[in-house]
Amino acid sequence: MSNYDLVIKNGTIITASDKYKADLAIKDGKIVEISSSLDAPNAYDASGKILIPGGVDVHTHLDMPFGGTFSSDDFQTGTKAAAIGGTTSIVDYAVQPQGKTLHETIDIWSEKANGKAVIDYGFHLAVTNLNENTRKELPQIINDGFPSFKVFMVYDGMRLDDRTLLEILQIAKDSHGLVCVHAENYDTINYRVNQLLKDGKTEPLYHAISRPQKCEAEATNRAIKLAEMSDAPIYIVHVSNREAADEIRKSRAEGFPTMGETCTQYLLLNEEYYKEEGFGGAKYVMSPPLRNKKNNALLWESIRSGDIQTIATDHCPFFMKQKELGKDNFTKIPNGAPGIEARMALIHHYGVNEGNISINKFVELTSTNPAKIFGMYPKKGTIAVNSDADIVVFDEDKEITISVDMLHENVDYSTFEGFKVKGYPVATFSRGELIAEDGNYIGKEARGKLIKRKNIEIL
């Protein structure tokens, strides 16, 4: 009926719990009706396609300063790539510059996103300095719509010590916030790095050797124990391996509010990639590093058993030219890799098509759970009446070979080059607007809105 702004007809709706055929009516950016048959003259015809809630990527680094340079996707290029790939919300890490308050950090990140982002976005505040002022700001910021924080246990200039992590966990608990932790053991990395460099081992491969699995597992265990001391919720970001995932499992089994995220690359790539010829291994220099091949299957198991609740990207791209800052010393290679665009298709294909997870679990991991944990549900993360009309039309038969040539990320390689997928987003609606179709961004510029988040959920 012309009462609606848009009707999407004949699609099969997939949520974290259901699969059913229905028509969807949208008005003022929201889903207002779901019914077996809606009449509309100019409906979008989704015959033969599935409709999934827009992807929610809760771990991105757009326009982020790192290692003397900036990640190469800004909020314009990064969110357009996300939209084309079927992601309609992100939560980006706003890293507190030394000497700045948390409120100033929000202003700095708002300036990066405002006038650029084309999909909706939130910020996690990465706290790099806890002082009298920050202590006061944290509860305010939680109430202002930014209920999640990040603490880095590594990286000079960003890392916090255990005492400070403990204090932030306590503050977050008291104010109903959530602390996200990058867990690696700083001192053991430094010890190994010094030895490796002394022996002239400077190539990208040694990045991985300097940060072994146990270095991550130990720090994951330590961060979790600190959280358990305060019975504070904790969310471990970018869990790369089973040993670390098992620390989360043990804590959950004891009833603690402990959660974990993994990323596409830890499910699909492995440490052999560091041996790519020339300086190619630098593309995969990220922290934590890629692990052995057996680990991929083990992580899928941790997902199936519910030890890990979300799959994000940690999208943090750098051009090869930027990676070359570490040509002679792997510690100078900017850490991070792209992934925001192909996440949905890759997880669908290698998860669902390859029998690792169900189609509902795919939606849960990539959209529903991240929206719930980070206070965006049910506005984001599902297809339901009153939810934002963030809907992806997904063609399960469309075959694509992932390649830098077909992607829109602002970077000169893909770490998933040559990966074949069956199933790809063919249209993306954000708040009821068709913003991407068949690999092109067709929406308005700068249409993304800040998502004020509240009520983090413990899953």
Ligand code: URP
């Ligand atoms: O290597 C990575 N992961 N770069 C991005 C920053 C972070 O640690 O999340």
Ligand code: ZN
């Ligand atoms: Zn405020």
Ligand code: ZN
């Ligand atoms: Zn990290």
Ligand code: ZN
């Ligand atoms: Zn990250």
